[in-house]
Amino acid sequence: RPLIEARGVTKSYGRTRALAGVDLTLARGEILGLVGHNGAGKSTLVRAIAGLEAIDGGSLLVAGADRSRGYTLAAAEAAGVRLAYQELSLAPDLTVAENAYLSYRGALPRLTWQRTAGRRIARALDEIFPGHGISVHARVGELPMPKRQMVEIARATLADEVSLLILDEPTESLGPDAAASMYAHVHRMTAAGASVLLISHRMGEVLGHCDRVAVLQDGRVTAVRPAREVDEPT
Numbered sequence: 001r002p003l004i005e006a007r008g009v010t011k012s013y014g015r016t017r018a019l020a021g022v023d024l025t026l027a028r029g030e031i032l033g034l035v036g037h038n039g040a041g042k043s044t045l046v047r048a049i050a051g052l053e054a055i056d057g058g059s060l061l062v063a064g065a066d067r068s069r070g071y072t073l074a075a076a077e078a079a080g081v082r083l084a085y086q087e088l089s090l091a092p093d094l095t096v097a098e099n100a101y102l103s104y105r106g107a108l109p110r111l112t113w114q115r116t117a118g119r120r121i122a123r124a125l126d127e128i129f130p131g132h133g134i135s136v137h138a139r140v141g142e143l144p145m146p147k148r149q150m151v152e153i154a155r156a157t158l159a160d161e162v163s164l165l166i167l168d169e170p171t172e173s174l175g176p177d178a179a180a181s182m183y184a185h186v187h188r189m190t191a192a193g194a195s196v197l198l199i200s201h202r203m204g205e206v207l208g209h210c211d212r213v214a215v216l217q218d219g220r221v222t223a224v225r226p227a228r229e230v231d232e233p234t
C-alpha cells in the first residue's frame, strides 16, 4: 500500500483555507514532485505529512498510521519520516555533530549514539557531498549557507531506515555539483526503498528527477502526471 494516502485533507488558519481537500498518494520507492505558486499550500501539506501539525478534516495516512492529529518528532523518527527544510531546522549555536545527535537518537542507547553521532553525520556528508569540507565540530551558525544546507540534508538521511524523505527546496543555496550529488543520493535511497516528496520551484530538477509531479493550487491537488509527460514551461 502507498506510503502516503491523503484524502480530502483540509486545514485552515483562521479564515484562510490553506488546504481545501487534498487528495494525494505516494508509492513506496517513488519520487513525487510537489509544485505550485506561493500560498498554494505546499508548506502546510508538508508540515501535516511530517506530523508537525494536525489537519482539520479528511484522512491522512503516512507509513500505515493515521496522522490526522499530528505526531511527535519521536514518532516521525520511529516511522522513518525525515524532513529537510529550506528554512533549516538546525540549531545555529550547536555544532554539526550536536545537531545530528539532537535530531536523531535512533535505537542505540543514548551514550553510544552521542559518541557516534559525529561519525554518522560525517559519513553521511561524505557519501552525499564528497569533498564537502565541513568539520562536524564547526558551529552550524558559522558555516556558509551552502554548507548549512548540506548539513540539513545529510542530517535528514540519518535514521535506521528512512521510509519517507521530505525535501523542501533542498537545492536553493547549493551549486550545480552539490545539487547533482544530492539527487544521485536521493536515487540511491529510493532504490533502497525510500519514498521522496520533493518541493521545488526549479522545474528542471523536478522533471529530471521525479517519477510524478503533483500540482497544488488553492489548497487542492489539481493535477498529477508522470514527469515525462509534463512540458517544461518556457
Ligand code: ADP
Pocket (backbone or CB within 6 Å): 013, 016, 017, 018, 036, 037, 038, 039, 040, 041, 042, 043, 044, 045
Ligand atoms: P506555500 O508553501 O505553497 O507557499 P503555504 O502552505 O505556506 O503555501 O500557505 C498556504 C496559505 O496558508 C497561505 O494563504 C498562507 O498565508 C496561509 N498560512 C500558512 N501558514 C500559516 C500560518 N501559520 N498562519 C496563518 N496563515 C498561514
Ligand code: ADP
Pocket (backbone or CB within 6 Å): 104, 105, 106, 107, 108, 113, 116, 119, 120, 158, 159, 160
Ligand atoms: P558505527 O560504526 O558508527 O557505530 P554502524 O553503522 O556500524 O555505526 O551501526 C551500528 C548500529 O547502529 C547498527 O546496529 C545500526 O542498525 C545502528 N544505526 C545505524 N544508523 C543509525 C542511526 N542513524 N541512528 C541510530 N542507530 C543507527
